[in-house]
Amino acid sequence: MSNKIKIAVLGYGNLGRGVELAVRQSDDMELFGVFSRRNPSDVKTQGAKVFAVSEILNHKNDFDVLILCGGSATDLPKQTPEFVQNFNCVDSFDTHANIPQHFAAVDKIAKQNGKVCVISAGWDPGLFSLNRLFGAAFLPKGESYTFWGKGVSQGHSDAIRRIEGVIDARQYTIPVESALDRVRKGENPNLSTREKHTRECFVVAAEGADLEKIEKEIVTMPNYFADYDTTVHFIDMETLQRQHAGIPHGGFVLRSGETGVAGETKHIIEFALKLDSNPEFTASVLVAYARAVARLAKKGDSAGAYTVFDIAPALLAPQTAEELRKDFL
Amino acid sequence: MSNKIKIAVLGYGNLGRGVELAVRQSDDMELFGVFSRRNPSDVKTQGAKVFAVSEILNHKNDFDVLILCGGSATDLPKQTPEFVQNFNCVDSFDTHANIPQHFAAVDKIAKQNGKVCVISAGWDPGLFSLNRLFGAAFLPKGESYTFWGKGVSQGHSDAIRRIEGVIDARQYTIPVESALDRVRKGENPNLSTREKHTRECFVVAAEGADLEKIEKEIVTMPNYFADYDTTVHFIDMETLQRQHAGIPHGGFVLRSGETGVAGETKHIIEFALKLDSNPEFTASVLVAYARAVARLAKKGDSAGAYTVFDIAPALLAPQTAEELRKDFL
Numbered sequence: 016m017s018n019k020i021k022i023a024v025l026g027y028g029n030l031g032r033g034v035e036l037a038v039r040q041s042d043d044m045e046l047f048g049v050f051s052r053r054n055p056s057d058v059k060t061q062g063a064k065v066f067a068v069s070e071i072l073n074h075k076n077d078f079d080v081l082i083l084c085g086g087s088a089t090d091l092p093k094q095t096p097e098f099v100q101n102f103n104c105v106d107s108f109d110t111h112a113n114i115p116q117h118f119a120a121v122d123k124i125a126k127q128n129g130k131v132c133v134i135s136a137g138w139d140p141g142l143f144s145l146n147r148l149f150g151a152a153f154l155p156k157g158e159s160y161t162f163w164g165k166g167v168s169q170g171h172s173d174a175i176r177r178i179e180g181v182i183d184a185r186q187y188t189i190p191v192e193s194a195l196d197r198v199r200k201g202e203n204p205n206l207s208t209r210e211k212h213t214r215e216c217f218v219v220a221a222e223g224a225d226l227e228k229i230e231k232e233i234v235t236m237p238n239y240f241a242d243y244d245t246t247v248h249f250i251d252m253e254t255l256q257r258q259h260a261g262i263p264h265g266g267f268v269l270r271s272g273e274t275g276v277a278g279e280t281k282h283i284i285e286f287a288l289k290l291d292s293n294p295e296f297t298a299s300v301l302v303a304y305a306r307a308v309a310r311l312a313k314k315g316d317s318a319g320a321y322t323v324f325d326i327a328p329a330l331l332a333p334q335t336a337e338e339l340r341k342d343f344l
Numbered sequence: 345m346s347n348k349i350k351i352a353v354l355g356y357g358n359l360g361r362g363v364e365l366a367v368r369q370s371d372d373m374e375l376f377g378v379f380s381r382r383n384p385s386d387v388k389t390q391g392a393k394v395f396a397v398s399e400i401l402n403h404k405n406d407f408d409v410l411i412l413c414g415g416s417a418t419d420l421p422k423q424t425p426e427f428v429q430n431f432n433c434v435d436s437f438d439t440h441a442n443i444p445q446h447f448a449a450v451d452k453i454a455k456q457n458g459k460v461c462v463i464s465a466g467w468d469p470g471l472f473s474l475n476r477l478f479g480a481a482f483l484p485k486g487e488s489y490t491f492w493g494k495g496v497s498q499g500h501s502d503a504i505r506r507i508e509g510v511i512d513a514r515q516y517t518i519p520v521e522s523a524l525d526r527v528r529k530g531e532n533p534n535l536s537t538r539e540k541h542t543r544e545c546f547v548v549a550a551e552g553a554d555l556e557k558i559e560k561e562i563v564t565m566p567n568y569f570a571d572y573d574t575t576v577h578f579i580d581m582e583t584l585q586r587q588h589a590g591i592p593h594g595g596f597v598l599r600s601g602e603t604g605v606a607g608e609t610k611h612i613i614e615f616a617l618k619l620d621s622n623p624e625f626t627a628s629v630l631v632a633y634a635r636a637v638a639r640l641a642k643k644g645d646s647a648g649a650y651t652v653f654d655i656a657p658a659l660l661a662p663q664t665a666e667e668l669r670k671d672f673l
Contacts, residue, residue: 036603040484061605114673115666135673142478142613144673145657149471151672152632152660153625155369199618274365274624276390281620284471289528289612295603296482296611303481324661324668328474329653331481337444339653343480344443344464344473 019045020309021077022302023102025068025094026084027051027058029262030107033298034082035063041302043333047078075101079312080305083107084298092117099125099132103312105305107137107297114140114322122320131312133321136304137297138288139163139266145323146268146286154272154282158203162190162211166264166293174239175216178232180224183252185259187215190267198269201281207242214245217259219252264293303331348374349638350407351631354397354427356380356387358591359436360413362627364392370631372662376407404430408641409634412436413627421446428454428461432641434634436466436626443469443651451649460641462650465633466626467617468492468595474652475597475615483601483611487532491519491540495593495622503568504545507561509553512581514588516544519596527598530610536571543574546588548581593622632660 022038024031027049038046048064055065066074081102083094091108098104099121108117114135125132135141143161150159168188175184194211197204204210216233220226230247234240250258265288274280290296304323307330311317329339351367353360356378367375377393384394395403410431412423420437427433428450437446443464454461464470472490479488497517504513523540526533533539545562549555559576563569579587594617603609619625633652636659640646658668 033603036605111673115670118669140673147672148657148661148668153628274621274628276365280624282625283618285616287614291611292603292609295609299482299603322669322673324658325656327654327656328477332477339477340447340651341444343476344440344469344651
């Protein structure tokens with residue numbers, strides 16, 4: 016029997032595929048398999064075994080941690096409470112406003128069933144959250160800023176696709192460099208939505224569609240685009256597929272703070288991500304938190320829900336505490 | 345009786361003064377006082393009471409955490425094991441090579457005496473260490489890079505001051521921008537010492553001193569300067585005091601990693617600090633870790649030595665777990 020941490024995946028979209036690939040990079044882990052709502056023979060993995068999710072209770076002793084790779088809108092609010100009855104879990108629930116209620120629901124069921132679950136892992140929520148906490152803890156007098164991008168926003172791309180006459184679209188969120196520079200200079204500016212980010216849209220329109228009307232519908236769309244400076248480019252499908260196939264993302268968390276007798280000393284903490292694939296990086300973070308979950312579950316007396324705030328960093332790394340102190344401190 | 349966490353400081357140099365000021369910024373803390381080896385009446389604080397260190401055992405029940413603000417060369421290797429017999433402590437021990445033995449010594453005595461101690465807190469070791477760990481945990485296939493500066497290196501400045509004919513000096517370590525850019529581009533370069541940093545020295549020489557000889561002694565000094573491109577500027581004392589009075593520092597930790605089926609997807613994680621005062625920022629970090637120490641000590645069953653790797657981020661922040669999830673996640 017291998018001593019490796021055994022991982023299973025629920026849901027095989029971009030994120031599930033990323034988890035399959037990330038587990039391969041971790042020598043202390045192995046993938047038991049993928050559980051899918053689809054017919055297993057229709058799920059083409061990179062080599063992982065595929066099971067029907069309806070069979071999952073037959074595999075209660077076959078793996079240590081289940082990584083939930085569904086969406087936050089409808090999947091995870093149901094799935095995490097359901098599967099934490101029987102499995103130690105990690106999810107990437109990212110609807111910020113609903114995190115407290117998701118945490119409470121998962122925590123209660125995890126404790127009732129002696130399971131460990133990290134919710135809302137990933138990079139935002141996740142690594143960006145950690146850096147917001149660190150910034151405020153290390154520089155209590157100061158301002159925090161989060162900028163996103165340059166990257167593809169799936170929700171905004173979908174919103175454009177729903178417009179009449181649009182065949183496909185890709186939307187990029189872009190941080191405004193001059194705003195970033197003002198924060199880096201310690202100006203502590205008050206930045207409006209429009210001053211922080213711009214939005215750039217690449218749209219494939221149907222033949223004969225009214226392009227002016229589509230553009231106007233995009234740039235005036237409430238919540239999604241109206242508060243931003245938005246640029247719309249019409250391109251053909253071949254160009255969209257060739258130049259905009261990736262799902263890059265990233266961003267910046269900055270803390271601008273002051274210390275001294277009367278705030279006369281300035282400091283800037285900056286954390287930045289530049290990700291060629293949002294789902295592959297998110298998956299890598301989920302896998303590291305799955306390592307922490309496996310260790311907490313093995314230790315015992317740890318049942319409940321956790322967020323990135325509750326996980327000691329050493330639990331994320333495969334190295335021993337001695338190795339970490341020697342090589343990383 | 346106040347419910348605030350009570351902090352005491354051992355040693356009142358730049359770091360101790362920074363701790364005094366940082367505690368003022370934390371509403372959940374108060375400073376009991378400063379313990380000094382000097383005559384208390386000779387120690388001019390920003391308002392904190394000063395006690396002789398010889399009296400410290402009379403104050404065993406007067407504060408929760410003692411922050412040790414001595415130096416790593418001779419003070420901390422003796423002080424931390426000594427004071428952890430009676431107090432929960434935080435230190436900033438930063439002699440990287442000796443951390444394992446310092447940890448072992450402190451851990452043993454802390455456990456024997458039921459005390460909690462975080463060693464090697466600050467920004468390097470400290471926040472930079474955390475980011476080295478995070479980088480390797482989230483992107484196991486990749487390269488890590490640490491750049492320091494632009495900032496004043498106390499050790500290098502001291503080395504210049506020991507040269508005959510030098511009255512005073514300030515040395516700046518400067519990261520090479522082109523090397524940083526290569527890392528940010530994902531080139532994963534192998535960088536020599538000379539390629540990563542340059543050194544710039546501002547020197548006040550005695551009247552009639554042989555400037556050419558001083559410059560040659562600096563740039564050829566083994567370990568300190570010989571492996572770097574070093575620039576030497578001779579300036580007068582008034583200029584040194586006017587333009588080089590601060591102790592700025594900072595730097596960058598980068599992780600350049602890859603994911604995907606065959607490493608085809610690239611990611612960059614960057615953490616950067618730009619600090620106008622190295623000791624004031626280090627002090628702010630020590631104070632946040634003192635909060636974690638106080639909480640662990642209060643919880644009980646936590647005796648021993650810890651590093652930044654062992655401290656769950658939530659312990660650093662004054663907010664409750666609920667507030668953190670709601671406002672920071």
